[in-house]
Amino acid sequence: MRSTPETPPDIYHPADGLSYLFLDFNAYFASVEQHDHPKLRGRPVIVTPLKSEYTGAIAASYEAKVFGIKRGTKVRDARVLCPDIAVMPARHDRYVAMHKILMQEIERHLPPVKIYSIDEAAYRLSRSERKPAPAIETARRIKRALADNVGPALRASIGLAATTLLAKLAAERVKPDGLTVLELDDLPGRLADMPLTDIPGVGAGVAARLARAGVTDFTELWNLQPKHARAIWGSVMGERFWYGLHGYDTADEPTKKSMIGHSRVLTKDHEPPDRARIVARALLLKAASRLRHYEMHAGGLSVSLRLRPEGRWEARRRFIHSQDSFRFLKSLDEMWADYLEYRQADNGATRIGGVTVYLHGLAKPEDMAMQQGDLFASAASEQSNDKRARLWRAVDRMNADQDAKFRKLSGAGLSAPHRKQIGLASQSGLDLNYLGAKIAFARVPDEAEFLY
Numbered sequence: 001m002r003s004t005p006e007t008p009p010d011i012y013h014p015a016d017g018l019s020y021l022f023l024d025f026n027a028y029f030a031s032v033e034q035h036d037h038p039k040l041r042g043r044p045v046i047v048t049p050l051k052s053e054y055t056g057a058i059a060a061s062y063e064a065k066v067f068g069i070k071r072g073t074k075v076r077d078a079r080v081l082c083p084d085i086a087v088m089p090a091r092h093d094r095y096v097a098m099h100k101i102l103m104q105e106i107e108r109h110l111p112p113v114k115i116y117s118i119d120e121a122a123y124r125l126s127r128s129e130r131k132p133a134p135a136i137e138t139a140r141r142i143k144r145a146l147a148d149n150v151g152p153a154l155r156a157s158i159g160l161a162a163t164t165l166l167a168k169l170a171a172e173r174v175k176p177d178g179l180t181v182l183e184l185d186d187l188p189g190r191l192a193d194m195p196l197t198d199i200p201g202v203g204a205g206v207a208a209r210l211a212r213a214g215v216t217d218f219t220e221l222w223n224l225q226p227k228h229a230r231a232i233w234g235s236v237m238g239e240r241f242w243y244g245l246h247g248y249d250t251a252d253e254p255t256k257k258s259m260i261g262h263s264r265v266l267t268k269d270h271e272p273p274d275r276a277r278i279v280a281r282a283l284l285l286k287a288a289s290r291l292r293h294y295e296m297h298a299g300g301l302s303v304s305l306r307l308r309p310e311g312r313w314e315a316r317r318r319f320i321h322s323q324d325s326f327r328f329l330k331s332l333d334e335m336w337a338d339y340l341e342y343r344q345a346d347n348g349a350t351r352i353g354g355v356t357v358y359l360h361g362l363a364k365p366e367d368m369a370m371q372q373g374d375l376f377a378s379a380a381s382e383q384s385n386d387k388r389a390r391l392w393r394a395v396d397r398m399n400a401d402q403d404a405k406f407r408k409l410s411g412a413g414l415s416a417p418h419r420k421q422i423g424l425a426s427q428s429g430l431d432l433n434y435l436g437a438k439i440a441f442a443r444v445p446d447e448a449e450f451l452y
């Protein structure tokens with residue numbers, strides 16, 4: 001049954017029937033090996049990251065699972081459990097190429113909503129397909145097309161439900177080659193036996209926090225209120241999870257932001273490029289802070305300079321999605337160097353009358369699960385991105401506290417001349433090595449350099 005919170009935020013609406021089809025390829029890497037090597041079909045196969053008896057399998061075919069072999073089983077142990085096992089070294093390029101072929105085939109039947117990983121994706125059903133009978137017919141048609149047009153070795157489990165989260169949980173129910181319909185009326189009973197850590201969005205950390213809040217099984221999770229979920233998760237992700245679990249959709253979110261930016265007309269003092277650059281950097285830091293507030297990541301930066309006496313200079317850069325102000329500042333500096341070159345060609349006659357910076361290509365973390373090239377992204381670089389994002393969020397919080405104090409004092413009619421924002425040392429004219437591990441912060445004495 002759908003449970004209704006008192007006032008769901010605008011962006012959520014009750015989903016209309018079985019809106020999503022979630023497709024999860026079974027033992028994907030092993031299946032690609034069976035597809036490419038027909039002799040391996042129907043046989044126990046494991047895929048390993050390197051040629052070693054001590055490495056763990058990164059995939060095991062269903063025929064291997066029968067022997068108790070699974071992801072993580074050491075090659076040496078797998079040979080003991082099943083002397084007949086075929087051990088195949090991983091071919092990541094091939095798995096990516098095959099992924100594209102499979103996605104193309106499915107897209108002939110349904111529009112994709114989100115590609116979650118190399119072997120998982122969600123698709124939207126049309127209005128006429130959202131009842132169980134037509135939804136199941138569409139799912140069967142996709143399974144037939146995959147078998148006939150790509151190959152019978154590449155089987156998938158399909159889930160049909162009101163939201164992408166529920167459709168994924170439905171797909172998890174039957175493996176391999178499953179086809180499961182999960183309706184809201186079946187909940188929470190139908191998933192009562194599901195371990196919490198099997199649910200996407202419930203990692204070990206969240207599971208521990210849930211346990212501390214007394215939530216140890218699916219039914220108790222189901223019975224939470226959205227606000228409580230938000231508190232347990234420690235972010236808006238908890239609320240989003242709650243709505244997804246209870247059949248509320250956000251897919252047609254009308255207010256989806258596509259860019260965040262700031263603009264400033266410059267006074268005469270700030271017309272010279274080195275002064276205008278400080279303003280551009282401050283505008284960018286402000287935009288980055290708002291980006292993090294919305295829990296979004298940006299994939300590009302645009303800069304537009306209004307020139308005096310006339311004209312405009314514009315530049316645009318793209319980068320891997322990030323929340324990291326250092327990355328954004330580095331991109332700005334590269335563009336600024338281009339501008340200085342342009343200006344030199346102009347004999348330095350122009351002055352800067354206005355600055356606009358925009359972060360664009362905005363995405364939420366769940367939209368970024370699989371950008372091409374990130375499939376096998378280095379964990380180290382992700383970790384350092386994560387660390388930096390946390391660092392910047394800490395800075396955002398400190399600055400917000402300062403703002404709140406300032407507003408309180410001003411509101412009480414007291415003067416508060418000493419509001420200080422935390423910024424980069426380079427904002428006060430010092431140089432900063434962006435790429436180095438050393439991150440320099442300083443209280444910036446000159447408030448005027450910061451724009452609110």
Ligand SMILES: [Mg+2]
Binds near residue numbers: 025026120
């Ligand atoms: Mg899979």
